[in-house]
Amino acid sequence: MKDLNDNFAGFLERNENGQSRLTKSNTTGPRTSSKRFEEDSKSGRPFADFWTLGETLGEGGYACVFRARHIRSGDIYAVKDIDTAALEKNSRNALKDEIAAMKLLRGGPHIIRLLDVFEEPDHTFMVMEECRGGDLLTRITEKEVYTERECRKTCKILFQAMDYIHKKKVAHRDIKPENVLMVEPDDDHSIKICDFGFAKRVTKPLCLRTLCGTAQYVAPEVLDLQSAGYDFRADMWSVGVVVYILLGGYAPFEGPVQELARAICKGDYYFHDKYWAEISEFAKDMISSLLQVDCHKRLSAEEALQCPWM
Incomplete structure (x- = not known):
């Protein structure tokens, strides 16, 4: 893991110091x-x-x-x-x-x-165009957690947006709550994807190599120096992290650099009973299908729209 951790540490430093994101x-x-x-x-x-x-x-x-x-x-x-x-x-x-x-x-x-x-x-x-409701991270902070019904409405829109982006052969590469904008202050579900600063055309499978994105949301294949590359399927891992936060109220992957890198690359996360006991198995199954370390087994946006929870 040494090369990965060194690489990830540099990524975190750039993420915190060199890639300051615009506030909403x-x-x-x-x-x-x-x-x-x-x-x-x-x-x-x-x-x-x-x-x-x-x-x-x-x-x-x-x-x-x-x-x-x-x-x-x-x-x-x-x-x-x-x-x-x-x-x-x-x-x-x-x-x-x-x-x-x-x-x-x-x-x-x-x-x-x-x-x-x-x-x-x-x-x-x-x-x-300008959205007037702030970003999804702020909304989550205000609400603490979304109910499954609320989350399902938001996820439907998020999956539809990602399906369109990916069918246009584009990888966003920085999906996170800060880059999901709320259209209006009094609407918890109308959202729009923003900030395409890392976006890249996907000309063929696994054609992307650049380490970019935001640490807690980045997919294992983006971090892994030994991987064959990545493509827009990395976005769906990030979407899985967002959905986990919506329902659980906290991030699935946290901690110091080495621990965070290892946890992401192993897919090492938990549904803690304290926060997840009342969440349906269908919801947890969908999240697990998005947080698949093997990108070939990960749900696409189109598949996510058709999953039992939806």
Whole structure:
């Protein structure tokens, strides 16, 4: 395990220090327009000719997310401003992958929609719809746990979104509650997947090699240096962790670096009676089928939608 632990330790350090994720706003205000959006960037004019930036919704690394008003229509959207001049080559390539993935997924169910992109000499501006309910992690913290009925509604939407993403041959690679946004403050079930900063096209099975994601949610095959690679099936492991948290109120894999790495790679987790005694066997069976160390035995999103618990 030495190589794995060294690799994982470096991953954790980058995860904590170099990959600061954008926070999500739960403030209310004018709604994003739902009408067909005209891409102003095609005019060749700069971003500032069309948009006025407002309050900061989140920031991290070399990017900030602002609430922005469209000058002509007055409609409100979210704009991600990336300081591309400060990015290294690998990060610029990742940004290109993120934009390409979001354009490919545009119009898909329960996925944050990318509406326009302005690529200027030192900055890239990504115009997106804005969700007003904060993120799923905040909602879980407020509720502590979801009932099975509540969780089933949320899971149906989550599985549908992942099914669409994967059928488009895209791996998200950072599924976690912080990257699941609540559409409205008073709705526990309407969600949208966001943050495609690690997204990558899957051109063939097991074609991905990069160690990325968030430590507690990353799949065993992503961590294992001896594996043949991974693909979008790694996302379904992360989905399994999210579902475990929804029903149990805590993460299945925790602890110091070495313990966390070993637990994930062995699939070493438990349904503690204190928290799981009242949860149905169907629910636990589904989670176990998602948290399969062997990715070939893991449920796909389409299969998860058809499982007995659903």
